[in-house]
Amino acid sequence: MTDMTRARAILDQLIAFDTTSRNSNLALIEWVESYLAEYGVAARRVSNEEGNKSNLFATVGPEVEGGVILSGHTDVVPVDNQDWSSDPWVTREEAGKLYGRGTSDMKSFIALALAWVPEFVKGSKPVHLAISYDEEVGCLGAPAMIEQMRTAVPRPRLALVGEPTSMRLVTGHKGISVYRVEVDGAEAHSSLVNHGISANEHAVDLMHSLVELSRELKAKADPDNGFDPPYPTLTIGVMQGGEAANILAGHAEFQFDLRCPPGFVADELLAPFKAHCEALDKEMQARFPQAGVRFHKVADAPPLGDEGSEDAMAFVRKLTGENSPAAKVAYAAEAGQFQQGGFPTVICGPGSIEQAHQPDEWIAIDQLEQGCRFMERLVEELA
Template identity: 65%
Template sequence: MTDTLLTSAREILATLIAFDTTSRNSNLALIAWVEDYLEQHGVASTRVVNADASKANLYATVGPNIEGGVILSGHSDVVPVDGQDWHSDPWTVDERNGLLHGRGTCDMKGFIALALAAVPLFKNGEKPVHLAFSYDEEIGCLGAPAMIEEMAAKLPKPALAIIGEPTMMKVITGHKGITVHEVEVLGHEAHSSLPHLGISANMVAVELMHDLAELARGLWENADPASPFIPPHATLTIGTMAGGTAPNILARRAQFVFDLRCPPNVDPEAILAPFKAKIAALNGEMAQAFPEAGVSITRLSNAPPMAPTGSQEAEAFVRRLTGDNGSSGVVSYAAEAGQFQQAGFATVICGPGSIEQAHQPNEYLAVEQFGRGADFMLRLAEALSRQ
């Protein structure tokens, strides 16, 4: 039975990888393929689209539409391959030395392929499996909330949600949250030899980025030694920055984006309050000199953490399926699990592959891990058929 499921999952994985669902692109071609696949198995599905209908989440119930089911969730988008040194076509699954290379094999189309391959088995269960596939997870978990809200309102209450991020099939019960902010500085252009006649947006941006660097250092120095996370503290990094026109012109505009990742019970707004207060003060000072000048800060995303205080029963159920008898784990990356938990679902993270492979050139999912994922789906189908 495992071999049959694996064969089907390998074929599905190859199809999913061939869709370039980098977050900047639409994922509708992949969603349409999944819809058609489910329809062939007699399973109806529901789209939840974004504002301009260029992207979509998809959820579906496999089996009876009753309470006590299990959500299997994964994101359909992947990160870019731009500038990375790939040794094979990233949009083709290439097996080398027991490793399945391709963008998204690990993060996280491998899990989605396994869940879809198991649909014929889930159809015979006494309890349902709810498939939930999202968009734009990689740019701040933006897509899933609308789908989660609809599922919470319309589905008979599931017993738990399993988010299939790569964990080496270990059970994870907590993750950090993430907020992403963009800071834009508008200055006043002048000749660089006459800085008193203008405001360099770059110079202001550098000062603000220095403040964030000092804030990040303070978070590290005041880390809670009892925290289970690695690193134990909230982390702040600046991901992108741009500004200026020429070396001899005071920059009119500068922009940078930073992310703040907080463990549960750490408030990102409290951390950023002094920084936002400085921005407000700078706005007043700059506008007095030049009305068009100033600083703005915009929150681009805000995904909550998952607290390791969920349902022990749900965690124990997943442990029985994986054979994972170790202690509960937590991860420092952000995921959609916190959003499911916030909506009232008992939630764990468990999926094949290592997060260390995610976002890397030559990303891979080990065949051994793919096999363990297949075993997990078979055991889940068996468990749901007994209830």
């Protein structure tokens, strides 16, 4: 079996696991463990508190310094209410493309890394596989694994996160912070507004202040920072509240995310908004003790910068053969967490982010072939 054939077979297997973030990923993790065991590679799990999801990391090759971390996430976004032309959990090949949920983001990279395990075990420098859960819902899983790898793994040369970049080198991504705001009012007949508090009314007021902040951040953008868009972006993704048109809403809530380039701190940008929430909370409770505002941080992942990654950049350029300027991307990833953990980190992987999260998600077979050549060169460098 050639390495490309093995990669295709592994990709088919990985796609068949429905690892939508709301589901367990343990079936996939167990399959990877069994696959690695065939080559004498022991893996270590780092599970979540509930025990229904797990990261996995493993050293392939000798336990020495100077190796490379290859990292990817197992979870994918939902296919609900998307118009797929075929089963999203079965890889379909057509016109030079492979269709299926996760083909681009990012099971193809994991398949490539696993396909080359038979070669990596022969190297004089190791490959450290790092496979995570819950990246798509705020990069929640990787930090616990990274913390263990800091002491359990011999010091690697770099960490490579294989998000889809069309095999281009990426040295920067935005961070992401996700927040939920809950507003409790006091229900009353809508004709008697002085007898209650509308949670919806105050939620709208708070959301309006976030929209204003979003506009301010856009107006202060640095057009030369390499990101598109170049400013921190704030979007309200979920909002709900109320039971009927003639009842003052007793509860409302909304969720928003703030994506910051390096140099910005989400909590600092939101300090005035949080103060607004606290002031409104006191005002509402003064009228009705059960009313108020609760502000929650749901997820927080740091951005990736290019500082300290010069050697990693040069190493990956050698593997890709690509010398065009390194790119920066607006999406968030686990790369910033690896960098925060002390590993020089870059991003490079097959597929395009433009195909990710879409119905009929696909990756070009040519991208998989480029990924194969990348792995072949990595084997040579680690020999």
